[in-house]
Amino acid sequence: MKKYIIGFILLGFALFFFGTDKGRMAKQVAKSYLVKPVYINEEGTTISQRCLLPEGFVRTSYPEGSFQNYLQQYRLKPFGAKVINYNGEDYLYQGGHVGVLELPVPDNGLQQCADALIRIRSEYLWQQNRKQEIGFNFTSGHYCSWQQYADGFRPIIDGNKVTFRKTAAKDHSEANFYRYLNLIFMYSGTLSLYDELPQVKAVDEVEVGDMLIYPGSPGHVIMVVDKAMHTNGRKLFIFAQGNTPAQSVHVLKNPNDGNLSPWYEIEIGEYLEIPTYYFNEVKFVRFK
Structure with missing residues (x-):
């Protein structure tokens, strides 16, 4: 494993200095392998059980039966489970997640x-x-x-x-x-x-179930699956994603802050890195 980590780091530095998109992606991959999330309960079997709260934060509570509560209580595979591609093979990159959702991946490759x-x-x-x-x-x-x-x-x-x-x-x-x-x-x-869904314009309005999106071909989208608030007003979020190729839906590490991971602190309109991707502008949509 060490040789792979070193290889990712060297590749990241090499490509980063050329200033390419691939360089940014490689840097994130390297950083993700080095991040050891702090707020993790390895025995947790749901998203809210797996992701522990930083000091002073309280998990946002939603009514039973709501979509938000459904996501917070979504079942996870045992800690350490791998992200699996639609063809049954291990995804090449296993350094960017802290949990894998109990959601089957069809073998047709469509569920991206x-x-x-x-x-x-x-x-x-x-x-x-x-x-x-x-x-x-x-x-x-x-x-x-x-x-x-x-x-x-x-x-x-x-x-x-x-x-x-x-x-x-x-x-x-x-x-x-x-x-x-x-x-x-x-x-x-x-x-x-x-194009179809309403936008969420402010961080104060972002709730579990909202999606951080870059619309494109290809684009990318990730979902808020947990939220915590501090008495001073700070808000933190947990994200999960599917990916291309079609693969296990997984809960993301935060490659930007090893002292906060897997929680993210975000600002609308700002740049944000996640493992294997970056958003030039944070913007959210919400299912109707």
Whole structure:
């Protein structure tokens, strides 16, 4: 392992001094391997149990049954679990996470960063018997709901033109629900989420379940899965992400502050580094 860490560090320094995007990414990878998160309970089996609170902070409490509480109580694999790619192989980089969510990774390769968060939201609504609320825009802007799909309507896609026709029998089964999600994974992403969802304009308004997003092709998106507040007004956040290639959803380390990791302190509009990625501008959207 030492030789890999040294290699990452050397690669990071070499590329960083050339000022390239790859250099920044390599530097973050190297930093992440060196960060040993302080606020970790290795015995914790949920996100809120795994991530301990810094002194003076209180975890934000949400009503039972809320999406926020659902995320805080999301089950994690045992500490030390690896991030696994959709093909069953270990992800090359294992130095950026403190927990892996108990969320299967389909072997079709479709469940990438935005898709993983769409799935989490959709499964929550399904479990809450709020199935009529499940629906997302395609990148083209056309809305596709689970109810519509379950009733047998399928998109007919011609470039950016989309029409829906009833071409299948009604099927409201769970198996068909996951076929619907695969369709959403194919035609939705960070661009459609950013265009469709309301923005969160201030850190004081950011809640668990909100998503820090860069809309692009490719873009990236991560989700707030825990939040803590101090009596002096400071707010800290825990993030989880899916990624490309499609892989286990995992709770992130903070490569910027080893004394705070895995908690993040953020500012809207500022630059932020996470393991394997950086956001030039912090901006959030929220599921409806």
